[in-house]
Amino acid sequence: MDSYTLIWVRDARSRPVQFAIPKYRVKQAGIAAAVVMLIGLVGTWDYWRLRADNAELAELRVEAFEQREQITLFTNRLEExxxxxxxxxxxxxxxxxxxxxxxxxGVGGDDLAELAPHVEGEVxxxxxxxxxxxxxxxxxxxxxxxxxxxxxxxxxxxxxxxxxxxxxxxxxxxxxxxxxxxxxxxxxxxxxxxxxxxxxxxxxxxSPSIWPSKGWLTSRFGARVSPFTGLRQHHSGIDIAAADGTPIHAPARGRVIFAGRKGPLGNALVLDHGFGVKTVYGHTKEILVKTGDTVERGDRIALIGSSGRSTGPHLHYVVEVKGKTRNPLDYIFD
Structure with missing residues (x-):
C-alpha cells in the first residue's frame, strides 16, 4: 500500500469518512516538522547566546569605562x-x-660649554x-x-x-x-x-677680596706713630702708596653711598657691600662714580691722589664690618 487510510466516525449513526494520505506526504510532513523543531531549537539557543553576550558586553563596557577613568587619573598623576x-x-x-x-x-645657543669642565684624574x-x-x-x-x-x-x-x-x-x-x-x-x-x-x-x-689698587703697602692696620703728631694712635685701615692718578678698583660688588669731601680724608668714597660690610677710600684725586651707583668687583671707581690730610699720593683703605673697622688684609685674597 502506497498510502495511509484514516477513518473518521462522528457518531454511531453517521457515515464514516475515509481519508487516504500518501506515504510520501507523511514522510514530507515528518521531515518538515523535524526541520521546524530544529530551527526553533537553533533560534532559541541563538537568542539566549545573544542575550548572554549582550550582558557580558555591558559588563565589559562598564569595566572599560572604569579603566578609562583609571588611565585618565594615572595619566594626570604622571603629568604631575x-x-x-x-x-x-x-x-x-x-x-x-x-x-x-x-x-x-651654559644656557643659550647651540654651543654649550661646561662651567666646570672635567679635570683629568677626577671622576x-x-x-x-x-x-x-x-x-x-x-x-x-x-x-x-x-x-x-x-x-x-x-x-x-x-x-x-x-x-x-x-x-x-x-x-x-x-x-x-x-x-x-x-x-x-x-x-x-x-x-x-x-x-x-x-x-x-x-x-x-x-665680600671684598682683592687689592683695591696697585702700589706699595706703606702703613698697616692697628697702632702706629702718626706722621703728623708723632704720637702713637690707632690706624683704622691700610695705606697703599702709588703714582698720582693710579686707578682704584672696587674689591667687590657694592653700592656707592657717599662720594665727596670727608674731612681729613679729602675726596673720599664709601661703598656698601651689604651684609653689614662697607669699604672706605680716602685721599683720592678724582672720584669716577656717584652716589647711588652700583659697581662690580674690578670696576674703576676713583684715582689715587693726595687730597685732604696727606703726605703724598696714596690710598687710605678701610674695611668696616657692622660698624667696626677690620684689618683690610684679612679681606684680600689675590
Whole structure:
C-alpha cells in the first residue's frame, strides 16, 4: 500500500469518512516538522547566546569605562610627576650653576660649554644623577629606578583577571603618588639649598677680596706713630702708596653711598657691600662714580691722589664690618 487510510466516525449513526494520505506526504510532513523543531531549537539557543553576550558586553563596557577613568587619573598623576621632576631638574641645574658643579652646561645657543669642565684624574658626575650621589652610585640609582623608582615597592602584578587589572592600576597610582611626593620633597629641599647657595654666592660676590689698587703697602692696620703728631694712635685701615692718578678698583660688588669731601680724608668714597660690610677710600684725586651707583668687583671707581690730610699720593683703605673697622688684609685674597 502506497498510502495511509484514516477513518473518521462522528457518531454511531453517521457515515464514516475515509481519508487516504500518501506515504510520501507523511514522510514530507515528518521531515518538515523535524526541520521546524530544529530551527526553533537553533533560534532559541541563538537568542539566549545573544542575550548572554549582550550582558557580558555591558559588563565589559562598564569595566572599560572604569579603566578609562583609571588611565585618565594615572595619566594626570604622571603629568604631575613629570612637572615635579622637571622642577627638580631645573633646580638641580641652578644649584650646579651656583655651586659650579660638574655637569653644568651654559644656557643659550647651540654651543654649550661646561662651567666646570672635567679635570683629568677626577671622576665627573653624570648629568642627571641626584646631588649627593657619586658617579659610582649611578648604576645603583638606575637599577633602583628599574625596580620601582623612588619610594621602593615590589614588582608590578601581571595582567590577568579584572581584579589583577584593578591591583595593577592601584599599584601604579600609588607609585605615581609616591614618586610625586618624593619629587616634591626633593624639589623643596633643593629650593632651600638653592636659597642658601644663592645667599652664599651673594655674600662671596659682595665680600671684598682683592687689592683695591696697585702700589706699595706703606702703613698697616692697628697702632702706629702718626706722621703728623708723632704720637702713637690707632690706624683704622691700610695705606697703599702709588703714582698720582693710579686707578682704584672696587674689591667687590657694592653700592656707592657717599662720594665727596670727608674731612681729613679729602675726596673720599664709601661703598656698601651689604651684609653689614662697607669699604672706605680716602685721599683720592678724582672720584669716577656717584652716589647711588652700583659697581662690580674690578670696576674703576676713583684715582689715587693726595687730597685732604696727606703726605703724598696714596690710598687710605678701610674695611668696616657692622660698624667696626677690620684689618683690610684679612679681606684680600689675590
Amino acid at each position: 610627576v613629570g612637572q615635579q621632576l622637571t622642577r627638580v631638574m631645573d633646580l638641580e641645574r641652578k644649584v650646579r650653576i651656583i655651586a659650579n658643579l660638574p655637569g653644568t652646561a 665627573a658626575l653624570p648629568v642627571g644623577v641626584p646631588i649627593g650621589m657619586g658617579a659610582d652610585d649611578s648604576s645603583g640609582f638606575e637599577s633602583r629606578n628599574r625596580r620601582g623608582g623612588q619610594g621602593g615597592g615590589g614588582p608590578l602584578p601581571e595582567f590577568g583577571s579584572s581584579s589583577a587589572h584593578d591591583v595593577f592600576f592601584e599599584s601604579l597610582d600609588h607609585r605615581a603618588v609616591e614618586l610625586g611626593d618624593g619629587a616634591s620633597a626633593r624639589a623643596d629641599s633643593l629650593e632651600v639649598l638653592l636659597g642658601q647657595l644663592d645667599d652664599k654666592r651673594q655674600r662671596l660676590v659682595s
